[in-house]
Amino acid sequence: MNEIGSAEELAERRHRLQGLMTADGLQACLITQNVGLYYWSGSMQTGYLFIPAQGEPTYYIRRSLSRAIRESAARTVPLGSFRSFGDALARDYPELFAEGRRPAVGADLDVLPAQTFLRLREAAPNVELLDGSAMMRRVRSVKSAGEIALIETAAQAAAAALELALGRIREGITELEVMTILESEMRRHGHIGLMRMRGYNQEIMTGMVAAGEAAAEPSYFDGPAGGRGLTPAAPQSASRRPIGAGEPILLDIGCCIDGYTIDQTRTAVIGDLDEELLRAYDVSVRILRHVESLLRPGASPESLYAEALRLADEAGLAAHFMGFGEDQVRFLGHGIGLEIDEWPVLARGFADPIEPGVVLAIEPKFTFPGRGVVGIENTYAITADGFRTLTASPERLYRLPIHP
């Protein structure tokens, strides 16, 4: 097992990216985003990491150079003048530019701001800047044993926090108060304070706690249940609404420790759920069990999603599955690691068979407007012949006592 951030592990990651570059006809990749920089260099300082299809990368640093030199396994140099970045590349990689060649360079255009993209095109007119984000996401979708071990560390912290919070839930406690208990406990374990998310405009810190009608409110958030949030200026996750007895309490939480993130959901209730919600919860568990029975190398993400849709439909709950009505999301789960919205997505269009090392959060949920959301979510690592569950929390509907 390679140690996270070891020169060997970084070289292996780079070789996988270089293999895809060669297959796709790219001569290099340019990494600009913090998480990508960390993944391929071992350091998360501000700058640009240039990885040629053959040979050694260079990390061009704006700030902090001394910290990048200390942390990075790559050759690390000052960025110097951004406006002559193309000259620096031509100086450092003469073979790529020989005889007036203009190498095709894939960058992480799914996250790089357009303004910087346009400036890069001016600063390096000697390269053809293309979108290389898909190959970066493909490489990152397959985790090493060391990465999976870090996700398990985060899973332990989430489980400890959940147990603590469940013990403190009483009628009348607000969603925000429960969220704060979870956050403090996860922070104590080393949670960095947010779960990194790649999607534009998406924000998630420690997940969400929401109950009853507030949980079922539709939201911009790219997940099956966003929650009401505190105000229209933060329209997602926990609200100040007090939690009542008999309401489904959705605890969709996670944390990021040493860069790696866990994501999990459990449903709780003070007292008992009514029959319809209880049945929907049972269907979510049934879907998870069925998907697990198919979860192994070779399965296609889109087929797992289709199977979940089929079961939801058979149960008469299609309109409630993964959100309600026009606010439904069209996926069952997602890759997870350094970011919470990694590849593959369990959704139409993701047909490539999953491989050992892929880590997936799978989250069947049912939304009932005005009443709440029920469901379950585990994070799994795909193994040589099946899967391993990384989520550490006991898997059940948590029935909490009604206190006098």
Place this chain on the structure above:
Amino acid sequence: MNEIGSAEELAERRHRLQGLMTADGLQACLITQNVGLYYWSGSMQTGYLFIPAQGEPTYYIRRSLSRAIRESAARTVPLGSFRSFGDALARDYPELFAEGRRPAVGADLDVLPAQTFLRLREAAPNVELLDGSAMMRRVRSVKSAGEIALIETAAQAAAAALELALGRIREGITELEVMTILESEMRRHGHIGLMRMRGYNQEIMTGMVAAGEAAAEPSYFDGPAGGRGLTPAAPQSASRRPIGAGEPILLDIGCCIDGYTIDQTRTAVIGDLDEELLRAYDVSVRILRHVESLLRPGASPESLYAEALRLADEAGLAAHFMGFGEDQVRFLGHGIGLEIDEWPVLARGFADPIEPGVVLAIEPKFTFPGRGVVGIENTYAITADGFRTLTASPERLYRLPIHP
């Protein structure tokens, strides 16, 4: 005073943007980023807000439509097919496209991902998509009385949290433990869990607490003191280092309540600071007082920065000012509101005179490698004839008792 999010306040914001569009020869603006969407529509759902230079805006919503309709003061419609977005614009704004005209549309290209920018150009080939981010940032730099009142609400929460945390600092408590106390308390007051930041790759939740050598570690973070952080995967803010007696403890904290953010810094020490650090702290206070004496409508941000540099230099502390050596940042402060890195920046290149309603965080600090960071930071609102301090924490060097 307009109520935040009222139709009147939103119209006033739009008219100011429309004035700048007309002056700059743009026929419309397209807002894509969550904070901008909220500022100009009252809602933060996923979609695109199109604001013509004359007439009424339209909010094209991907998700959640029902929530956007409820919250937004703008005309709100489903986005429909993204690939025919240009057709929707031509249908809704026929006068802009009459006789084959191709209107110039400014978008927030400083934050919009390049991939979406390129897709937008394909989806709306009938518009010329330009960078309109500077005019958006200019409009947002001038706050209404209602916006300033919200920043003061956040300031009260930060002050309460600081007081609580100072009472719990003992030798051996870790930076992370202090940070967690601050976070929990601010969350209780409605902190959304992060301070929004516009800069690419920048992350800040509740600020930073750092002491001694860990505070002085250089970082990628776009501020004078980033801090060590928890690991190279989160290389900024609080670390797990225990705080010792005699070390400067930098409490650079803030929170975001109902969208609006406060930013402030106080320095504390268990016992006493040595003479050199104490003197540097006094110089930071002297700089702040001097800048305050110049702080009124008409002052130019770059001249305030130059004055601060001059005082730091006269005190023989130029090499320590706003970071150390090559890791110094080149500013003294920044606009703040919905985001923490708003305009104007107190830096070279920001020559336009400040206006009433501008809100600035001003943060003179001195870094001593291996020893720590000292400094102070207040947030100010510019008034008709001067300024008002929004930060509520008492302003002093906090000397904490050494417990046996």
